Amino acid sequence: MNAAKIPLWALLGGVALGPAAVPPVAAAEQQAASATTADMEARLKARGLDPVVVARGRVVFDTHCARCHGAEGAGKVRNWREPDAAGNYPAPPLNDAGYAWNHPTEALLESVHVGSPQGYGIMPQWEKKLSERDMLDVVSYIKSLWSDAAYREWMDIERASQEP
Ligand code: HEC
Numbered sequence: 001m002n003a004a005k006i007p008l009w010a011l012l013g014g015v016a017l018g019p020a021a022v023p024p025v026a027a028a029e030q031q032a033a034s035a036t037t038a039d040m041e042a043r044l045k046a047r048g049l050d051p052v053v054v055a056r057g058r059v060v061f062d063t064h065c066a067r068c069h070g071a072e073g074a075g076k077v078r079n080w081r082e083p084d085a086a087g088n089y090p091a092p093p094l095n096d097a098g099y100a101w102n103h104p105t106e107a108l109l110e111s112v113h114v115g116s117p118q119g120y121g122i123m124p125q126w127e128k129k130l131s132e133r134d135m136l137d138v139v140s141y142i143k144s145l146w147s148d149a150a151y152r153e154w155m156d157i158e159r160a161s162q163e164p
Pocket of ligand 1: 060061064065066067068069088089090091092094098099100101103108111112115116117120121122123124126138139
């Protein structure tokens with residue numbers, strides 16, 4: 001089944017992004033696509049993610065983050081675990097290929113707020129440039145990039161992080 005490999009947001013283009021984000025499809029396909037969109041929305045909702053929030057987060061991501069983290073958070077650099085000549089690590093992928101899904105919401109939000117730890121590294125400090133809502137939206141979008149398997153593991157990590 002290919003359907004599971006399509007990132008959840010991919011079929012949500014119509015939610016808030018207008019026609020440009022949705023490739024033209026034949027009428028018959030369109031019907032199938034709308035069934036799939038409903039399916040994808042159901043999957044997002046099963047994760048407690050609001051499809052409209054995810055679609056907004058996608059816009060934030062495409063505008064500010066994709067240039068480093070790659071389209072769909074797939075990363076741009078193969079050896080992202082190795083620092084460059086200046087000693088900086090390249091931006092990691094944020095999908096299943098990276099470690100973001102090992103980190104609870106609070107840690108992801110913290111990364112977006114303050115950027116690279118102690119200013120060493122190239123991840124910008126977004127709290128100076130983005131609204132709180134933009135930062136929450138983009139974290140929701142990042143969660144939509146994960147597979148069901150990664151998401152299930154993330155849920156355990158999230159739960160553990162909330163234990164007193
Ligand atoms: C200039 C390049 C750059 C841009 C633009 C950028 N990042 Fe990053 N990001 C990084 C780097 C590099 C790291 C790894 C931390 C480090 O090396 O200091 C990182 C780390 C992260 C992490 C932590 C990943 C993890 O495994 O937990 C998150 C989350 C993240 N970025 C989200 C974003 C979001 C959201 C945006 C857009 C609002 C964004 N980044 C824009 C370079 C960038």
